[in-house]
Amino acid sequence: MQFEEYIINRAAQVDIALERYLPAENQLPQSLHQAMRYSVFAGGKRLRPVLMIAAGEAVGGTVSRLLHAACAMEMLHTYSLVHDDLPAMDDDDYRRGQPTNHKVYGEAQAILAGDALLTEAFRLLADPEANREIPPAVALRVIEIIARYAGSNGMVGGQVVDMESEGQEIDFPTLEYIHTHKTGALILASVQVGALLGGGNEDQYAALSRFGEAAGLAFQIADDILDVVGDQDELGKDVGSDQARGKATYPALLGLAEARNRAAELRDLAIEALTPLGDPAEPLRALARYIVNRTS
């Protein structure tokens, strides 16, 4: 894969920063901070933070301006997984091959660890030391964007419609609502925040937004496809679980071949949107290809 080194390197920088930004395990209440760290360091690919950094670098930003927001985005993503896995929600015992948070720490602690990760994400986004290179007005705009895409009109909204659609016949607009909100929203927010913190102008912000919309939807279609044809060991979770739950997916609604076409189309759309950004956007192009071609 092209730019593999770039992606591995940025993901490693995110890991180091997360280690620094998350409350220490020996800080009271220890059980809570352990539970928060358990899921943040459970083998995530750091896709959203790496997308944010790559978007910021594509418009001339430096990693140091982006790292705290990248970590906040990963905390937000992790909270959503912890709550999604709960018995009352998807009731998953494993994620990325490891027991889910509530299997290790119990349901109450998992709910609270998710709440605390969500809250800590916003604290970090407003942290004065982390924002020392960022004008307050920009930091505020970043918070508004992330909260908007994460909340009831974004990711949480997508979760609700996804949940309510289980076992139901749904139409294509509903499927697109679920996908653009549940997964697409945080991916789009990541590149928009990258554009803002990286110091991009309005045209660059618009180009990255088009990239983020297409890449976000492509990511979820690829996810749906992997649930049908993926390798259980490589994915670290059961395949076929969407079908077993009667989940609405692209392959279920369009067939596998057509779903693959749609993912490839969106990847090309995403890459095309980056044209005005030139060479500095090469890592983002590689990420768009990775999103569609990945096997886990």
Added chain:
Amino acid sequence: MQFEEYIINRAAQVDIALERYLPAENQLPQSLHQAMRYSVFAGGKRLRPVLMIAAGEAVGGTVSRLLHAACAMEMLHTYSLVHDDLPAMDDDDYRRGQPTNHKVYGEAQAILAGDALLTEAFRLLADPEANREIPPAVALRVIEIIARYAGSNGMVGGQVVDMESEGQEIDFPTLEYIHTHKTGALILASVQVGALLGGGNEDQYAALSRFGEAAGLAFQIADDILDVVGDQDELGKDVGSDQARGKATYPALLGLAEARNRAAELRDLAIEALTPLGDPAEPLRALARYIVNRTS
């Protein structure tokens, strides 16, 4: 009660603003927005937002500078109640005499409604229109304070220690940790944010912080006492539930008489802290008395 009209009036302003700020019930996903609104409008006393506004007015601020943050604080408080009532947590069927969120909307929706309220609180705190009178650096500081007091080192931390202490013999420092974090944190944050948005100087901020610390702890002790001697109908929830659960409380650890003394002492401390603020702090003094003397 003195200043009853002031308090009723400010609470009504908060209600009107909450109605405006919360996503409409007919907005998709409707079930989620209904669940969010159900708990926000389930008869809360609006104590935290009224404290915030009273603190802001005590240092010369206007209601219009404070209202959005007051609403965000109430959303945060409501999310904590919705999650606290969940079967995996306190497993409460009623709150303020009405069925709890998960009894009406189901457990999954209640988890997500809580998540969405928490997220919406931060969105509102960063909302450009709501902050039009507030310098961005101040808005950012407000977000940092609220997130710090709401997160793993604040309210959520207090929840965890409270939960882990059920049925355990705990010492006084642990009890104080629970009380200052679980309930005290958001009350302290409310008056600090009031001081900041109201345009208070450093001395006023310090005075209001001392007030908030004492009032927050007094509130929780009064709550513990009400759980022993309160009127079930007036409270809208079962009394004696703390004891039944083996919860650590002031009356359990110190006895009822000593707990009452401590609450009265803290009320006096809170009122004393307001001396430098003079007459404009009269509503806050009334609130301190109300916190300790209330019957529901």
